[in-house]
Amino acid sequence: DGGITQSPKYLFRKEGQNVTLSCEQNLNHDAMYWYRQDPGQGLRLIYYSQIVNDFQKGDIAEGYSVSREKKESFPLTVTSAQKNPTAFYLCASSQIAGSYNEQFFGPGTRLTVL
Amino acid sequence: QKEVEQDPGPLSVPEGAIVSLNCTYSNSAFQYFMWYRQYSRKGPELLMYTYSSGNKEDGRFTAQVDKSSKYISLFIRDSQPSDSATYLCAMSANAGNMLTFGGGTRLMVKP
Secondary structure, three states: OOOEEEEOOEEEEOOOOOEEEEEEEOOOOOEEEEEEEOOOOOEEEEEEEEEOOEEEEOOOOOOEEEOOOEOOEOOEEEOOOOOOOOEEEEEEEEOOOOOOOOOEEOOOEEEEEO | OOOEEOOOOOEEEEOOOOEEEEEEEOOOOOOEEEEEEEOOOOOOEEEEEEEOOEEEEEOOEEEEEEOOOOEEEEEEOOOOHHHOEEEEEEEEOOOOOOOEEOOOEEEEEEO
16 A cells, blocks of 8 residues: 555653654655644644755744655654644655645654653 | 634534535735645545636535635535544645645534
């Protein structure tokens, strides 16, 4: 089956800890994205990547970091600098950035800070 | 003021009703408009995509864009309990631009 997988589904973090959310796609898509979803606020873009070894900040990048060492993988690290990390995190991918193509979403990771 | 506004609901309707979901936006450069459906605790999936103004129909779903009013709508005919979900509108100015999402409207269709 082709698609996007995210792990873990639920993640609990203590204050002051860094955590890494996994995102893998086997759709052979060039572009990958990370969004944060809070109740009533829709999806806000954290980071995106159009090509391996390159990525760009989105609207709310502070306190987050990413890497894109492989085409199929785009992990997101939520650092201790992120003041309010409790949220639902969604990873997406699309065929080619620069032309309209549907963004396909993963099932999400729900992060809770204890 | 948010760039894309969407009533959060919840919107509760009986099965078989016609549902109207709406978004308003402020950026006149937007010309690509999408509706995503998101079931609880799942990722969104693309439902409808429209370029510029006009209507687009797909089965029980109709998407309308009125650029002069900066207003888009999604109509669902003969609504079913399986349509119960959050509906997110999204839009962009150019094909390669990042999407700007509305906050989503939660729809509940009661049998």
